Amino acid sequence: MYNAKGRYALMILFAISGIILVFYKQHELAAVAGFLFAFVLWSHFKHSSILLASKYFKRNEFERARQLLAEVPNPDRLAKNRRGYYEFMLANIALKEEEYDTAEYHFQIASRFPLGGKNDKAFVLIHLANLALRKKDKERAIAYAEKAKELAVTARSKEIIEKIEREITKI
Numbered sequence: 001m002y003n004a005k006g007r008y009a010l011m012i013l014f015a016i017s018g019i020i021l022v023f024y025k026q027h028e029l030a031a032v033a034g035f036l037f038a039f040v041l042w043s044h045f046k047h048s049s050i051l052l053a054s055k056y057f058k059r060n061e062f063e064r065a066r067q068l069l070a071e072v073p074n075p076d077r078l079a080k081n082r083r084g085y086y087e088f089m090l091a092n093i094a095l096k097e098e099e100y101d102t103a104e105y106h107f108q109i110a111s112r113f114p115l116g117g118k119n120d121k122a123f124v125l126i127h128l129a130n131l132a133l134r135k136k137d138k139e140r141a142i143a144y145a146e147k148a149k150e151l152a153v154t155a156r157s158k159e160i161i162e163k164i165e166r167e168i169t170k171i
Helices: 004-023 027-046 050-058 062-070 080-096 100-110 118-134 138-151 155-170
Strands: none
Touching: 004 027, 050 062, 050 080, 062 080, 080 100, 080 118, 100 118, 118 138, 118 155, 138 155
16 A cells, blocks of 8 residues: 555565675575565556555545556556546546536546446446536437446435436426
8 A cells, every 4th residue: 555656665665675785695595585575576567556545535535646656657457446436536536626528538448447346337427428418419328327236235325216217308
């Protein structure tokens, strides 16, 4: 749960300690240092700062969360479960800043990846239905609402879907 600078510092530390350990003929410990270096490098590309960003996102510190999400070197390399949260957080931040096209783009990507559960996926689709309503796109709003209805588990999500369906009939 480090940011990019922290992971770079750990990689440098493990690399230097590995070199020093080889110099002192401590090959087993050098192998451990090499393994730790490889693990941190792997986690940099597969998990990045997503967990740390989610911590700030939950605290409503959106600017700090955005900075941590910007550290992701290549979102396509993230693990599938991390990519869903990455896109979900970016979409919600864009929604808060009233950047609706950007939010829709990120929600659409988030809908393709696994999230916490069915209800989380339902909320992504609810957001997409709301954004389609905003654009007065009745067909897409209906499609998103139907799919969200299939996935909705909680009473709150079902209630929101019913409100969306009432709004769709007004278009």
